[in-house]
Amino acid sequence: xxxxxxxxxxxxxxxxxxxxxxxxxxxxxxxxxxxxxxxxxxxxxxxxxxxxxxxxxxxxxxxxxxxxxxxxxxxxxxxxxxxxxxxxxxxxxxxxxxxxxxxxxxxxxxxxxxxxxxxxxxxxxxxxxxxxxxxxxxxxxxxxxxxx
Numbered sequence: 001x002x003x004x005x006x007x008x009x010x011x012x013x014x015x016x017x018x019x020x021x022x023x024x025x026x027x028x029x030x031x032x033x034x035x036x037x038x039x040x041x042x043x044x045x046x047x048x049x050x051x052x053x054x055x056x057x058x059x060x061x062x063x064x065x066x067x068x069x070x071x072x073x074x075x076x077x078x079x080x081x082x083x084x085x086x087x088x089x090x091x092x093x094x095x096x097x098x099x100x101x102x103x104x105x106x107x108x109x110x111x112x113x114x115x116x117x118x119x120x121x122x123x124x125x126x127x128x129x130x131x132x133x134x135x136x137x138x139x140x141x142x143x144x145x146x147x148x
Contacts, residue, residue, distance in 0.1 A: 072116060
């Protein structure tokens with residue numbers, strides 16, 4: 001098969017075919033796309049992922065997809081949360097897998113969206129799925145516990 005391919009297809013043709021594919025791909029990256037993106041964020045000492053729907057140029061989205069190994073830091077004082085009622089929301093797949101012996105909170109999606117938008121100014125954050133995390137302890141209480 002390889003021998004037949006070598007005799008019937010010119011190496012120059014294959015090189016130009018590869019070059020045209022690369023140029024086509026670069027041209028496609030200049031279009032605007034909407035996609036889902038997972039952002040790694042850090043809030044105080046907790047690290048978690050936030051599912052976002054983002055819009056932007058293909059080059060910028062590609063950059064975030066490939067090079068997004070760093071964590072975005074969220075301002076803890078500006079992110080609100082509300083307690084999650086595990087019984088009332090047991091049909092929600094995100095809540096169903098949570099342990100009932102802990103207290104869980106759902107972060108404010110609008111505040112997270114705004115905080116991520118500030119740090120990712122070259123793409124537009126359209127929506128955010130509010131993450132559910134274990135309830136944070138107040139810093140004053142944590143400081144008092146360390147003294148005891």
